[in-house]
Amino acid sequence: MGKRKRDEDYLLKKLKKIEDRLSRRRNEETNSESAWDHEEDPIAMDTEFGSDNASAVAVKNIDTNTPNSLPTGDEEIILDEAFLTLLGDAPKDESVAGPNIQKDIAARLREVIKNGLKKEQKEKILEEYPFPANCQLFRAPVLNPEIKAAVSDLLQKKDSSIEARQNQTGVAVTALSRALNILALEKSETNQILVKHISNASRLLCDSHCIDTRLRRNFLVSTLNNKLKETLKDTKRDKFLFGEDLSEALKATKAISKSSQDLKNITTKPKPGTSRSQPSGSQNFLNLKSPYPGVQSRKPVPSSQRATGWTPPVKNQARRPQTQPSSARGTARFKHSARRT
Structure with a gap:
């Protein structure tokens, strides 16, 4: 340093x-x-x-x-084709920009995109466009009570948030549908162009509504019983997320499962380590081991001898050690020493 x-x-x-x-x-x-x-x-x-x-x-x-010997930063140098070839292929700009929107309209839409609508403004717009009587599917489907009772509170909150977004999408489709009704009364070339743009926007919003419905169904089905997944996937949405006839579909699935179990030929398999048939008589105890080493296990008494009370003696049976008092042990040692002398 x-x-x-x-x-x-x-x-x-x-x-x-x-x-x-x-x-x-x-x-x-x-x-x-x-x-x-x-x-x-x-x-x-x-x-x-x-x-x-x-x-x-x-x-x-x-x-x-030589003040002009080197180019300044403000000057733009035009390269020839040979030099550009040495540099390699130029990057391609795949993004295609459409025509500009009127600046006042663009400024307001950009503000909503960045910060969203205020709560009062949103509620006012939602109340202004009730769902049409002949298009109640614009409304988000309600979660079935059977599914609601089987999932956790966290999943219910997640489903409710997507349901609120679906309702807002349905209101947007309703507003565009009213504009289409007005344009349908007057037929002109200008109106046809407007109808095309509004119809495209309406169909895209309807597709987003359908995607949210599938999203709700998929993450709810993934947490339920595997045996009922196919039944839940086959249901169609109406005002309920899994259809009004969900209870009947579940009952039918359970009945079919029970009937199939009854029709199957059930065979009980023996436990490992045990024989299929238990032999009778004295062979039951031939493989039993004595708990004491060197002691032969006692054979079962035949029924003819069991009546008289006679039992055969056990050969080569080791005697268990017995505890004796101290005086008895001293007498035993004295007798043993006397025998040796």
Whole structure:
């Protein structure tokens, strides 16, 4: 860091020295009536001003002698085809702009696009255009009570927000339909052009209304029972999102599922590790192991011996260790030692 600081100070001093020399030189040129010879070699001035300011004087001479040698930033250079070929293919602008809208109309629509309508303005417009009696499908479909009881509160709020947007789209279609009714009374070439534009806008809004309906159905069906998904997808919307006959469709699906289970041939599979048929008699206990090592498991008593109370003796049965009092253990040790002697 110290070396860099010294280098910067040195360069600043050099630059200040060059600027002082140039300013003195300009003052001398202003006071004197003679001018510099433009053909003089700028490097020759190095003997008077030193080698540090030679490059600065050379730049000054270039700027004064050839002012138009380099283009300025305001000038536009036109490139030839050969140079453009070397640069490669030019990017294509795929966006196509339509004709401009009247500036007052455009300003108001841009404001709504950026900030939306105020609550009072929106409510006023929605009340002004009630849905037509013969086009009640402009209204957003209501969520079926059966589905509403089966989904969470979060999904219900999400569905309600999309439903409100659908109602607003339906009001927009209603307003455009009124304009079409007025134009339909008078047939003229101008009216035909207006009818075309208004009809296109109405159909696009109706398509958005249909897309929102599909969106609501799809995210609700994805959270319900998998066995009923196909039944829910086959339903058609009316004033309800899944149709008025949803209850009958669900009952029919459950009845069909129950009937199919009754018709199937149900076979019970044995549990792993167990035999299919349990043998009778004494073979049931042949594979049983004794809980004590070295002790043979006792065989079952036949029915003929069970009546008399006789049981066969067990061979090679290891005796379990028994605990004895301390006096008995001492007597046993004494007897054992006496036998050895």
